[in-house]
Amino acid sequence: MIGILIVSHSEDAARGIAQIAVGMSGAADDVPITGVGGNDEGGLGVSVAKIYDALTEMLPACDGVLIVPDLGSSILSSRGAIELLSPKDASKVVIADAPVLEGSMLAAVEASSGADLEAVAEGAREAKNLKKSDH
């Protein structure tokens, strides 16, 4: 099973997005979805340590983890956290190129079908094409 790690500048947003992704995707309860965010004083920001800790907690129970980051330093910090992992663990983590909410939701759909890491990442990427309006 592939796990999904949502990384946001806000811990509330990360948790909320995780909740929406599970609720709206109908993903089975066994898909591990975690949200981390905020700096280490609870303000807006991102902490490499929080991402690293979440990854090391998730990896032993998963075949791989897809990180779905929001903007800017969420992406940089995710890359930084992956660099701290052993090469073997690092090879089991991918950062999604996708909008954070829609990407997390579509990744959850893929993951719950038992798809592999590549397919889950591709699922997230498809969120770029979701149309909301003609404007």
Next chain:
Amino acid sequence: MAFTLEMARGALEKLNAVIEEKKDYLTDLDSAIGDADHGINMNRGMKRVMEKIRDKEYSDFGGLFRDVAMTIMSAVGGSAGPLYGTFFMKMGQKLAGKREVAEDEFADAMQEGLSGIMALGKSQLGDKTMVDALQPAIDALREPAPDASAAWAAALKAAEKGMEDTIPMLSKRGRSSYLGERSIGHQDPGATSVAYLIASLREAALEG
């Protein structure tokens, strides 16, 4: 002519002090082209670094810079966290087991750190980032100089010029790149904090 472990510790103390003093200025720079948090981020990070290292004994640059890197990565909270974190991590790896090196060896380690920043940030010279102050400073430190004082003076001058040279640049990396053309005409906050880093290294090196 050598850079010592005690100088590195002194430089970190000075960097903490100058960031504390300039945090509002750094944040003002970041409010023009970013999200107005670079000063706050760096201030929080460096304070935490000092708490971590103040009463701890280190036997080599490797141990000191590893602690600095891990603390910065978790405490800074913005892009500067992973970027400065990687810088110190790679420097520490390069200088592991050593507690005193010649200036050009220190410059080699800084280059290793900068390569880490550029790989992580996918950034190049001219993208209007901290790279634009750091690369010229390292190059200047490497140039043959009569003594350490002259070498560090050249490095600081180059860092400050690199910092000012970011003003007319169009940002290609980080949050300021979202602004496109509107990023032109503002000095990059990260390049500015790099100039403080080089100034702190220089001061510590001169005090011996």
